[in-house]
Every structure is written in C-alpha cells, then in structure tokens.
Amino acid sequence: MQEKEMFDLTIIGGGPAGLYSTFYAGMRDLKVKLVEYNKELGGKILFYPEKIIWDVGGMPPTTGRTLINQLVEQATTFNPTICLNEHIVRMVREPDNTYTLFNEQGKAHYTRAVMLASGHGIPVMQKLEIEGADRYEVSNLHYTVTQMDIFANKRVLISGGGNAAVDWANELANISKEVVVCHRRDEFGGHEKNVEQMKSVTKIHTPYQIKELHGVGSAIEAVTLAHCDTGEQRQIEVDAVIVNHGMKLDGCFLIEAGLALEEDGFLRVSACMETSQPGIFAAGDVTRHEGKLQLISGAFVEGATAVNGVKQFLDPKADKQAYVSSHNEKFKKKNEQLKQEKQAQLMN
Known part of the structure; x- marks a missing residue:
C-alpha cells in the first residue's frame, strides 16, 4: 500500500x-x-x-x-x-x-x-506521420538539435519553416557539408532577415514535404520529397534529417x-x-x-x-x-x- x-x-x-x-x-x-x-x-x-x-x-x-x-x-x-x-x-x-x-x-x-x-x-514535438519513421529516431532522425557538432561535415535535411527550422539551417550551414531545407509552403515563418540568410546558404525545396524515408537498418540514407500541389517527387541523399513541425x-x-x-x-x-x-x-x-x-x-x-x-x-x-x-x-x-x-x- x-x-x-x-x-x-x-x-x-x-x-x-x-x-x-x-x-x-x-x-x-x-x-x-x-x-x-x-x-x-x-x-x-x-x-x-x-x-x-x-x-x-x-x-x-x-x-x-x-x-x-x-x-x-x-x-x-x-x-x-x-x-x-x-x-x-x-x-x-x-x-x-x-x-x-x-x-x-x-x-x-x-x-x-x-x-x-x-x-x-x-x-510534445509533432512527429513524422510516416510508417516506420520511429525506428530511425535512435540514429539520424531528430526532432530537436541538442548538439550542433554531431552534424559536422554531414548532409542534413531540415523539414519545417518556423523560426527554429530557419535558425538551425543557418547555424548548421557553417559546419555541415550541405544543408537542404524543405517546407510545405512557399513562405517561411521565421524572421525575414534570417530567412534571407538561409536562402543564401542552403538549398531550398518549396512547397515540398517528406514523402518517404529510405534506409538500411536504423539509419536514413535518402529521402523522397513530394511537391504539395503536383505530387512530383525528387530524392536526395542525406546523413541526417531534422524535423521541426511545431509542438x-x-x-x-x-x-x-x-x-x-x-x-x-x-x-x-x-x-x-x-x-x-x-x-x-x-x-x-x-x-x-x-x-x-x-x-x-x-x-x-x-x-x-x-x-x-x-x-x-x-x-x-x-x-x-x-x-x-x-x-x-x-x-x-x-x-x-x-x-x-x-x-x-x-x-x-
């Protein structure tokens, strides 16, 4: 008792x-x-x-x-x-x-x-509603950034368009091999000056969202992005994926x-x-x-x-x-x- x-x-x-x-x-x-x-x-x-x-x-x-x-x-x-x-x-x-x-x-x-x-x-962080996504959380699927240095010299995909996503993109552009940002809208919600900086130092895909994760074991190796209007798809190779879709x-x-x-x-x-x-x-x-x-x-x-x-x-x-x-x-x-x-x- x-x-x-x-x-x-x-x-x-x-x-x-x-x-x-x-x-x-x-x-x-x-x-x-x-x-x-x-x-x-x-x-x-x-x-x-x-x-x-x-x-x-x-x-x-x-x-x-x-x-x-x-x-x-x-x-x-x-x-x-x-x-x-x-x-x-x-x-x-x-x-x-x-x-x-x-x-x-x-x-x-x-x-x-x-x-x-x-x-x-x-x-509670909004997670990817993609089947099997949770198995990658132990390796290279992230919903927040706790240590910048783990992304050094890596190809990073950031999904999101708010202040946090924009800030992370600008920070990681200084240390990562490549930073790609996808957002389901053409406009970003971050501060205008920061958005302009992000556009100058990263590759932008709008309006696109994550369609599928491709990996071996527990690690993502590539991501399929789908155009939100036409459905057109493109695949990019990645070493890490960061998702910031709000809370x-x-x-x-x-x-x-x-x-x-x-x-x-x-x-x-x-x-x-x-x-x-x-x-x-x-x-x-x-x-x-x-x-x-x-x-x-x-x-x-x-x-x-x-x-x-x-x-x-x-x-x-x-x-x-x-x-x-x-x-x-x-x-x-x-x-x-x-x-x-x-x-x-x-x-x-």
Missing part, C-alpha cells in the same frame, strides 16, 4: 517557473515536491539547449543547457522531492481541503496546495480540473497567482494577466509570488514574503561552506 506522505506544496512542471518556485518554496520553509512529465527538468528550454539566452537579469549570454543546469542546481538547494517521468492526469480535492494528484499509472501525490507551472500544456500541447488536465480560464484558454489568476480553486496557484506560460511579462525573468517573479500566496494560504499569519537571501539566516551555514570552498581553491 502506498504511504501517504503529505507535502505543503506540489509543483507540476519543471521548467524555469517550476524550478525557481521550488527553490523559493525552500526559502519559505515549505515541504515541497516537484513533478515533471519529461525524463529531465528544463521545460521548453530542452527544445533549444544550444540557443543563446540573453535576457535573464545579471547573467551573461548563456546556452539553454547551461541555464537549465544552473536552475536545477538552485532548485535543489533545500533538498526538495523531485519526481520525473510522471504525467499528472487527475486532481481531487479532499474533504479536509487537501489535494490528491494522480498520474497515469494511478500513483497518488498528497499535498496541501498545488502550483501549476506546466506551461500551456505539455509540449502539440496536452492541456486537457486544466480543463478537467474545472479551473476558470481566460478567453484565450490561459488560466485566470489573482494578484497572488491563485486560480479559481482555493489552494491551487499557477505561474509561467500557463497564465495570462494584466502586466504579463513574456520572459524567463517574468516566470521567476510569478513563481515567487505564487509561493508567497501558498505560504499565506497555509498560514495566514505568515510573513508576506521571504527575507532577502543576502541577509537571510537560512543561508548562513551555506555561505560559510562557500567561503571555505573558495579558500581551499585559492590554496590549491
């Missing part, structure tokens, strides 16, 4: 909002659990780990992967419970006003409050939970980031409100605001916010450890 361990706060979603909220919940002395759908933390940043991020305050330009690593390190400061590979599909409010969350396998999580930080649903979002959990939504489908929240259900808060891309800041930094602010709301929901007499870290007793011992480590490094 599953042990019923109660947490003060359970955060659903391990992107920037969820990770920073996990850290800040530790500052507020909350017993916190973070539940993430994917096998690793990072949220949507996982889809562009090599892209450079400039707009996080106080940080130099850094890759998505580096930012994820730093957020995870910060989130684990106060030893939270972290659960990966769990898709929360149902939420039940109990008679004592606590909540029980259930994943797809029926495992239960018990909590006094909930924070939704899962974005506008769970992002599907699984947001049914929010609807089934009975939470009030704005007209555009985002969660309606109060000034303290509480939803229409008592004890359920939200932060990040899942919300829309007046003054919404569509930056990672905005997700941090919303996360901290939501955690403060949770703290006062659980204890109305609690302080409205945590004492700043530079003068917070919770960090005294940790600061001493950092000083000792720095001194040891200088001595070496």
Whole structure:
C-alpha cells in the first residue's frame, strides 16, 4: 500500500517557473515536491539547449543547457522531492481541503496546495506521420538539435519553416557539408532577415514535404520529397534529417480540473497567482494577466509570488514574503561552506 506522505506544496512542471518556485518554496520553509512529465527538468528550454539566452537579469549570454543546469542546481538547494517521468492526469480535492494528484499509472501525490507551472500544456514535438519513421529516431532522425557538432561535415535535411527550422539551417550551414531545407509552403515563418540568410546558404525545396524515408537498418540514407500541389517527387541523399513541425500541447488536465480560464484558454489568476480553486496557484506560460511579462525573468517573479500566496494560504499569519537571501539566516551555514570552498581553491 502506498504511504501517504503529505507535502505543503506540489509543483507540476519543471521548467524555469517550476524550478525557481521550488527553490523559493525552500526559502519559505515549505515541504515541497516537484513533478515533471519529461525524463529531465528544463521545460521548453530542452527544445533549444544550444540557443543563446540573453535576457535573464545579471547573467551573461548563456546556452539553454547551461541555464537549465544552473536552475536545477538552485532548485535543489533545500533538498526538495523531485519526481520525473510522471504525467499528472487527475486532481481531487479532499474533504479536509487537501489535494490528491494522480498520474497515469494511478500513483497518488498528497499535498496541501498545488502550483501549476506546466506551461500551456505539455509540449510534445509533432512527429513524422510516416510508417516506420520511429525506428530511425535512435540514429539520424531528430526532432530537436541538442548538439550542433554531431552534424559536422554531414548532409542534413531540415523539414519545417518556423523560426527554429530557419535558425538551425543557418547555424548548421557553417559546419555541415550541405544543408537542404524543405517546407510545405512557399513562405517561411521565421524572421525575414534570417530567412534571407538561409536562402543564401542552403538549398531550398518549396512547397515540398517528406514523402518517404529510405534506409538500411536504423539509419536514413535518402529521402523522397513530394511537391504539395503536383505530387512530383525528387530524392536526395542525406546523413541526417531534422524535423521541426511545431509542438502539440496536452492541456486537457486544466480543463478537467474545472479551473476558470481566460478567453484565450490561459488560466485566470489573482494578484497572488491563485486560480479559481482555493489552494491551487499557477505561474509561467500557463497564465495570462494584466502586466504579463513574456520572459524567463517574468516566470521567476510569478513563481515567487505564487509561493508567497501558498505560504499565506497555509498560514495566514505568515510573513508576506521571504527575507532577502543576502541577509537571510537560512543561508548562513551555506555561505560559510562557500567561503571555505573558495579558500581551499585559492590554496590549491
């Protein structure tokens, strides 16, 4: 029988909002659990780990992967419970006003409050709807680019016409033997300047889409493209295929939970980031409100605001916010450890 361990706060979603909220919940002395759908933390940043991020305050330009690593390190400061590979599909409010969350396998999580930080649903890459395509995913069929160098000196086909596809084409043109781009429309959705650059450094096939993959074993060796209007076909030899056809979002959990939504489908929240259900808060891309800041930094602010709301929901007499870290007793011992480590490094 599953042990019923109660947490003060359970955060659903391990992107920037969820990770920073996990850290800040530790500052507020909350017993916190973070539940993430994917096998690793990072949220949507996982889809562009090599892209450079400039707009996080106080940080130099850094890759998505580096930012994820730093957020995870910060989130684990106060030893939270972290659960990966769990898709929360149902939420039940109990008679004592606590909540029980259930994943797809029926495992239960018990909590006094909930924070939704899962974005506008769970992002899932749109995959090729071609029979047998999945067998190539272990070798040279890619739905995102996590390491540029694996495409060095290779013939690469990119299928897609959005910002990500255009950016990848321009980046890979510098290191790959050849970059070919196919798109089912004549026009590309990326930024005009980037599209013009792409057209000058790659081979373009429009309006064409992937018709068939040809390979031996688990590796693609050639691709048949078909004209979207005439059906005319052409075959090109490749060493790697990158598909960027956008993402599907699984947001049914929010609807089934009975939470009030704005007209555009985002969660309606109060000034303290509480939803229409008592004890359920939200932060990040899942919300829309007046003054919404569509930056990672905005997700941090919303996360901290939501955690403060949770703290006062659980204890109305609690302080409205945590004492700043530079003068917070919770960090005294940790600061001493950092000083000792720095001194040891200088001595070496």
